[in-house]
Amino acid sequence: MKSILTSCAVLALWTGMAAAQGAGDNLDKLSNFKTTGTKDFTVVEQGGEFADGVAKNLEKIKLPEGFHIGLYAIVPDARHMAVGPQGIVTFVGTRKTEVWAMTDRNKDGKADEVKNFAPSLAKAIPNGPCFSPDGMLYIAEQNRVLQYPAAEFFYESPDVVAVNVIPQGELIPVEYESFNHTARVCRVGPDGKLYVALGQPYNVTPAELVDTFKEKGIGGIIRLGQDGKDREVYVTGIRNSVGMDFDPATKELWFTDNQVDGMGDDIPPGEINHITAQGQAFGHPWYGGGDVRTNEFKDQTPPEGLVFPVVEMDAHAADLGMMFYTGAQFPAEYKGAIFSAQHGSWNRTVPIGARVMVTTFAEDGTPTSKPFAEGWLNDETGEYSGRPVDVAQLRDGSLLVSDDLAGAVYRIWYEAPGG
Template sequence: MNAIPRLLPLVVSAALAVLPAAQAAQDNVQALSDFKTTGNTKPAEVVPQTGARAEALRENLKAIKLPPGFRIELYAVVPEARAMAIEPSTGVVFVGTYKDHVWQVTDRTKRRVADDVVQFASSVNFKVPNGVCFSADGVLYIVEQNRVLGFPAAQFFGERGPDVAAAVVVPQGKLIPTQFESFNHGARYCRVGPDKKLYIALGQPWNVPPKDKLAEVDRNGLAGIIRMDQNGKNREIYAHGVRNSVGLDFSPKDKTLWFTDNQVDGMGDDTPPGELNHATKAGENFGFPWYGGGKVRTEEYRKDTPPAGVVFPVVEYAAHAADLGMTFYTGKMFPTKYQGGIFDAEHGSWNRTKPVGARIMFTAVKDDGSVGETEVFAQGWLTPNGEYMGRPVDVQQLPDGSLLVSDDYAGAIYRISYAK
């Protein structure tokens, strides 16, 4: 805690430089930035971790198939659990949602199961706070549909009640032009890179954008991945031609960016493929909307010439399986086969006559950065008769090397561990 007083003024002062007071006052962020109370006396929502719902989730997990030696257990009951960020010193898990809640999940006894799940920063009016990520120096970034906030020492301030230290990194309405706000592809995803910059994936609001909107979409970083300083300055477009990425991570070996992308809907059950992409430098174009996924051309842009030097995916996933959150495995708990590889959460299809997905995939990554085989790692959330009993969204690694999987359909987080 000794570093917190020194950290907070730096973060808050940087954010205040770009903070319009009238906008921030709408949801108490101005007061929180000034370390003032908001007068909010409403208790934060608490999610029970015992009872019939928890037991039903545990029963469902008996259907999940894993490689020998692996075990899956219920870690926490978390409504609408989507992207996760794990604070490295305490293992506290922050969980974004597609609605208006962010959850703080705490395992106090290190039994590798949550002791409590509590609403985080209930004084703040969030709007689609899907994206959550930590910087190396302990700031939690929450990326909403059209705003970015920073929360220093979130795991400690969140324990104290609804009022937390907060700073505006990107003000409301300034992450994307408000005309492009949409319930479609409005869930952001973020990571803080090895360069200490904040990377944010910005999905565009259409299945395929109309041609008269494409230039403006690209100019503002939609259908792409942007990066900026942690105070919101020096924003730039890092990757173009990305339809809707909801999962990204950096290679622990060469520090390059890898990300999933969701392909165009309505082109048939088995086309186009989902994508795992590898960005090696700023400014690359990954082909959308000229390509709907992989090298499959879209009908809307079939007669148009794609940009030069399009970067195609390193892995083509099953069509419409909806590959979302991904992470490089850097732990030692799992066997050597999995170390350094990529785990990826497939949310499951909606635009397919026979559903596919709702599973965790694994892709081996070789020492030279090329990919090996991709295989199913965990499956069973899609029942034999085609019903979902869970839909994985994100995968993140706990400090002990076990893997967490979020599920927004069942409202849960699972923990996968290994023992010989």
């Protein structure tokens, strides 16, 4: 018998934790294709007053002409998303204990079903799902990475094959586990390697930990084989990246970075960065964002060769998930553009953010960033009705936007005016 997550329970978010406590030893069973005895899913209610209220809030969202937004699914704590290569299911991570599977069975632009993925397996901050082109699902948790082969086809069962890529306690040393900056993201690159961003847990890394963190890849991005072998530190000098994607044209990796708090309303800027070579360092902790020096390191000479952002965003807007648009549905000006989600500020006297940004590039490579979808922040009251986290592209070229405040995923699509 399936349990149904009602509107009230959607807000509670801890449904099913008791069952998960007994699932800690199930990884060995799943790795060996054995059953665990788990039978039930948690299914999220998709209609009702709660969904109606979330949908109504979307009437306030401003978009360019021809674009529309609608509620795709109610998804508790919706964070980063991975769209299945076959277009069957989209997996949504959280900063709690669940990964959700969204399925639009009749292809009407709305999910018909949202249920928890692999309920027989306990998870800890499974924020970052990503797919390989051949259908391997990876989920980066607080301190491990698991692979789920053929998850897009086996997710209908409570038991799915799951194997360690990086075992529990080996993504970072256990002594550096923290409640802060532990939401990981991942991508599989054109080289077939798995890339994982590791936020460092401090506002500014303490001087005595700089060398250790650099060696471990904390405050950086690591690269490894999809089997977990040949791990290496790819780049460093990153405070807390919670969004990255490969440029489909150049095959190079770009990433967002959340910058230092407590420096005032207007500094330091948020960042979108471009990696052109392994071993590059991107400024932290000598710089708090852009070329703004941190107070803690202002008297120290920065290392040579630091790389500064390609795009500077509004301070404290909290730039998170990002992706390059490769679809054919949107107008031509958006082909190859970066869509990125701004979660919204907390460390600012006048709130800012809670929107989706778009960054386009001129022929000479000059970037221009501007709001694409906004209205989740009431400018008069400073109140948030939603906080975008991630963006993902469906196979039809429409755009998904996750929102962990409302507990929802939205879909943005384009229809030519007058068409």
